[in-house]
Amino acid sequence: MHQQDFFHQALVYLLAAVVSVPIAKRLGFGSVLGYLLAGIIIGPFVLGLIGSEGEDVMHFAEFGVVMMLLLIGLELKPNLLWQMRKSIFGLGGLQLLLTTAVIGGVVILLGTSPTEGLAIGLMLGLSSTAIVLQTLAEKGLMKQAAGQASFSVLLFQDMAVIPILALLPLLAGHELEGAAAHTEVRQLAGIPITGWFQVVLIIGVITGIVLVGRYLAQFIFRVIARTGLREIFTATALLMIIAIAIVMDLVGLSPALGAFLAGVVLANNEYRHEIEADIEPFKGLLLGLFFISVGASINFSLLWQSPGLIVGLLFGLIGIKFLVLFVLGRFFGLNYGQNTLFSFALAQGGEFAFVLVAFSMEKGVIAGSMADMILMVVALSMAVTPLLLLMNDKVIQPLVIRTKNEPEHDRIEESDNPVIIAGFGRFGVVLGRFLIANGIKATILDDNPDNIEVLRKFGFKVYYGDASRPDLLKAAGCENASVMVVAVDDKQKSLQIIDLVQRTYPQLKILVRAVDMDHTYELLKRGIDGFERDTFESSLKLAVRALTQLGYQNYQAHRLAHTFRQHNHMVVRELFKHHGEDEKKYLSQTKKYASDLEELFRAELEDTSHHSDHSWDVESLREEIREIYAEKDKKD
Amino acid sequence: MSAQNKVLIQLYHPLFHKSRVNRELIRAIDNLDGVRIRLMYDLYPDLHIDIEEEQHLLEEHDIIVWQHPFYWYSSPSLLKEWIDVVLQHGFAYGREGKALVGKKVITSITSGGRRDVYQEGGLRKYTIRQLLAPFEQTVRLCNMLYLPPFVVHGTHMLDIKAIIEAAQEYRRMIIALRDGTISPGELSAFEYTNDYFI
Missing domain, CATH: 1.20.1530.20 (Na+/H+ antiporter like fold)
Structure with missing residues (x-):
């Protein structure tokens, strides 16, 4: 021809x-x-x-x-x-x-x-x-x-x-x-x-x-x-x-x-x-x-x-x-x-x-x-x-x-896993192990063949492929799953997957590994169901260990970390409100929160009457009692 | 009627998903107007209580219900933690601590043992009221009124029908407290608030 x-x-x-x-x-x-x-x-x-x-x-x-x-x-x-x-x-x-x-x-x-x-x-x-x-x-x-x-x-x-x-x-x-x-x-x-x-x-x-x-x-x-x-x-x-x-x-x-x-x-x-x-x-x-x-x-x-x-x-x-x-x-x-x-x-x-x-x-x-x-x-x-x-x-x-009026009872369903994990590197693997340890089946997508080889040796069900492709998400069973965990370390890819899933499978709950502040803002903008900064928790835990090495009581250090975590949570959400408004204002807010945090930290270090310490160790109560006894003595 | 009391139910149950009785009790009062239910172990899975939030809620409500299974003749540990950290000097007690004056507290417990074993001459030697004395005293120090407890006894032996009956009784009591149709004076004559409704 x-x-x-x-x-x-x-x-x-x-x-x-x-x-x-x-x-x-x-x-x-x-x-x-x-x-x-x-x-x-x-x-x-x-x-x-x-x-x-x-x-x-x-x-x-x-x-x-x-x-x-x-x-x-x-x-x-x-x-x-x-x-x-x-x-x-x-x-x-x-x-x-x-x-x-x-x-x-x-x-x-x-x-x-x-x-x-x-x-x-x-x-x-x-x-x-x-x-x-x-x-x-x-x-x-x-x-x-x-x-x-x-x-x-x-x-x-x-x-x-x-x-x-x-x-x-x-x-x-x-x-x-x-x-x-x-x-x-x-x-x-x-x-x-x-x-x-x-x-x-x-x-x-x-x-x-x-x-x-x-x-x-x-x-x-x-x-x-x-x-x-x-x-x-x-x-x-x-x-x-x-x-x-x-x-x-x-x-x-x-x-x-x-x-x-x-x-x-x-x-x-x-x-x-x-x-x-x-x-x-x-x-x-x-x-x-x-x-x-x-x-x-x-x-x-x-x-x-x-x-x-x-x-x-x-x-x-x-x-x-x-x-x-x-x-x-x-x-x-x-x-x-x-x-x-x-x-x-x-x-x-x-x-x-x-x-x-x-x-x-x-x-x-x-x-x-x-x-x-x-x-x-x-x-x-x-x-x-x-x-x-x-x-x-x-x-x-x-x-x-x-x-x-017969019911459609005779469907032959494949057993689709309730959780899909996109990205099974250093982050996804812990999450996946935890789910599997608790008997929850997860379909895992990863585009690194070396990961797959190792993980298969340990009995994981891992599929090779780029999770930002619509056909692969469909093949992985997104229609029947209930939770999608996006654990890839590439910000762009992460957002691509989220956009695709939100558009195509609105019923699917999306949980995301957040890589940095920019990525976090993008996640907040998209209103996903939950995210965690990938290094935050482990860094904070190690910080607690550092405090105890310096002589802090373990429980005190633990509570300080909790307060820090809560404050950080609030700061991120406050910052997000100002994100996208004019650059200058955003910068000044950043500075403000940095100094806020510094202030809070200093206050916590200097002042031993931490908010919940106050419940157990109360100077005001001691004062009150001293005064009561003093008045009593006067009367006697 | 706008003169309704606001009721705050705090459920302390670390194994709520396995609960038989407490789940029915909660289900019976779910969706009642003016009744707010807080599943405390769900809100504070790491046992780290938000003190400001809890104090704010106390100020907003008139009747506080501590609902929990009876563990080791007392409450699950989170309620003790809550008492330790939320009822602060200068807020709940002391010269300046007037935030809770006149509010009412009632304990709602479920217990495996039958009522007759919790008698002075009985197997357990002490009555439920005696065992709850630390809670009653805590409430008194905060200038609040401690109402006789609501108790579901013999929970291991209860069939679903009996559980639902108990739950309906609980609902009637919560509604009566909310609407103020029973007075603390009337109740004080009874060992349990349940007895008033018999």
Whole structure:
């Protein structure tokens, strides 16, 4: 491709996305529908800005799905995945089986051959991982029962693609030998990857991913992080994904599945948040590109030729899939509200259908005209999914909730820590140790890889990353935490984090390590929930020790320090009131308070009748009693 | 009625989060008009009392309630510290110390032992009134009136129903003191202020 072509295309795609997505979001349609509409508009049937190369773009952009599955894997600890096994294999397996049977049956009744019927059933039984997960995540529904169930089904489908690809050539019957000769068999070092060799390779690759992810990744990311170069860290993360995709593809597995597996293995890695934050924008853009190309691929001329038929097939497809899902959802214990969401979410055809249709045509399982029809219906069903979910949201859910009034009890929550500590250096570490000693769980963010290494040795849960980045704060669980401790020593960074947290998570209480007077004023201005000067207390404690060395009674020295602390507290707040007024006045106030403090100190040193000393050692009482006795003596 | 007495409740309880009875007592009088509750251990976690603030509050109120569990036949240590540092010569007592004249003080205590063990012939030998003598004498020296104490006995054995009953009794008493519907003269005939309400 010429460079100019490339820029031209990039301009068209980006412009379409930038214009249509914000509008769609504004209208409450969600980003997926925005991208799809953008694709239709720039596609061959409206503006014609992109033509047949759209399909290449689609294949390239499918890589976004791989990245999405890595991100999903990162969110999912292995034990959580194990808890979902019933739902993945039970719900997912039955969904594919029943949907294939019903759709296949209907298609056969409409007059296709049994093998064609089975092939079409398998293709249309799959749903769109990209559309469903993106839409659910955008609406924040992934942690709800419907989100978890949808995810289980999609994960099973992802795994099922491999056996389906193996099964399709067999359906071509006697043409098998001829067709098989055309398919290229991948080779490794001259040996064709088939049969037992393939099985061994698959096991080897999966074991490799698990071992590398578990034992080597930590070390690699640490070394990379220590260079302090953000872009190299990003490059490493991308390299990892692409390597996984290539290896998985080589042995004939789905790259998405490999990425998902890698994500699960890395879920306990301390660089998890950072990897997440780095991959996220790439995933978003690629998925956007994918949705645009789906929109552009809709063949409207076919729709104009036989609108009745296409619309009928579209409703038939969605209707059948919805009913099967609904029955299964009910069977697996979803309540009505969650079940309608689940059933609408997965009622479309998926991107795998594009692959399977092309593959089946090649193998001669289905005819070309039928293939076009299927592609058309699948693309349309993907495009209407956001609309269906919108309708479910606005019309059906209120109805269900009103009639059933079921509580939303079935959320699967991750155990989010109540405290987040940003900055785990000399200051944060004491605070963190104290909290952990009292059984309070804290998520710790720090951008010094050397700290992390040491602290992990002592069993702390420390994540690497710059806490002034919005995506990292989100990933650390700011939404569910109750207290944020900002313990970084960089004033600017500290204020950046505070501003960000106050803007985004107003419910979060903020406690801050104050570095100096200037920083203190900035903190007072922001009205945070509490701060401590980082050196004040320890300095004062040592001062008390100094006094006792000079011969002061320990308790007296302790009380003097207390008085000093209270006075200092007052002085800081008084000074703050004048801070920002004219410079001269501020300076004179500073001088005034300095002399105040000096006066107070002198008074305390000279006058032994300290305020609370007065309660115990009272010269006035002695005088009074002497006088009383003197008067008595006079009388006698 | 604007002639209400202002009531200051000082709760001295170092383990308030584990308290069964005192928490109910506080809950029963929370949000009463003219009644201010101060959780002293919460205000002074390092036992360093703000003398000026405490004296100022004493001047503002007419009735002071020392509410606490009965520890070692006396109060938790913070109340003793408070008495030591806040009731200063020249403020609370002495020729010039007239700031508290005529105010009333009542002790409100919770005790694990039943009332019958705190009898002269009983297991503990002394009565509650005898054991509280230092507090009564302190109040007298400051020219204040010491009212008979409010006592919840046998707290280990009380079920939640009995605790809530005691709390309601406490509420009635605090309201009566606030509104001045009982006079100190009437009360002086009783060993406990509780007895007046039976």
